[in-house]
Amino acid sequence: MYCLILMRYRGPDPREPFTPRWNLNGEPAKGRTFGLPLCGQSPHYSRALTDLVQECLYEQPGHRPDLRELKTRVQNGWRAAFKADATLDAWDDFLPQPPPPPPPPPKLKPQRCKGIRRNGKACKKKLAADEYCGQHQGQRP
Numbered sequence: 001m002y003c004l005i006l007m008r009y010r011g012p013d014p015r016e017p018f019t020p021r022w023n024l025n026g027e028p029a030k031g032r033t034f035g036l037p038l039c040g041q042s043p044h045y046s047r048a049l050t051d052l053v054q055e056c057l058y059e060q061p062g063h064r065p066d067l068r069e070l071k072t073r074v075q076n077g078w079r080a081a082f083k084a085d086a087t088l089d090a091w092d093d094f095l096p097q098p099p100p101p102p103p104p105p106p107k108l109k110p111q112r113c114k115g116i117r118r119n120g121k122a123c124k125k126k127l128a129a130d131e132y133c134g135q136h137q138g139q140r141p
């Protein structure tokens with residue numbers, strides 16, 4: 001999310017912690033964090049979200065929001081965005097196209113038995129898959 005906010009490939013530099021001098025989601029910073037200051041860096045993401053990402057980058061794990069808090073705050077942000085008539089991102093653009101339907105099975109000609117009857121005439125009994133009916137199995141070449 002840090003990279004998306006800044007539209008850059010590289011993540012935060014772990015060698016350069018800093019202490020934000022601004023409030024993160026209404027509270028003073030709890031300690032040092034990493035990366036570039038995200039405050040006001042994105043025209044696409046809310047200040048609440050960029051602050052939340054900055055909080056997730058706190059040096060001390062205990063200062064970071066836990067999973068439950070993260071979920072609650074993301075849900076609250078989601079609801080607030082919908083109340084403000086936010087438009088949905090076209091996530092479908094990132095999903096692969098569904099596979100095309102499989103081709104229909106080829107139409108099979110009804111097969112006829114290739115066996116020869118005792119009277120010398122062709123059997124021609126209709127068959128589903130085999131070339132010889134049960135009576136003429138022994139005539140296979």
Ligand SMILES: [Zn+2]
Nearest residue numbers: 113115123133
């Ligand atoms: Zn037959």
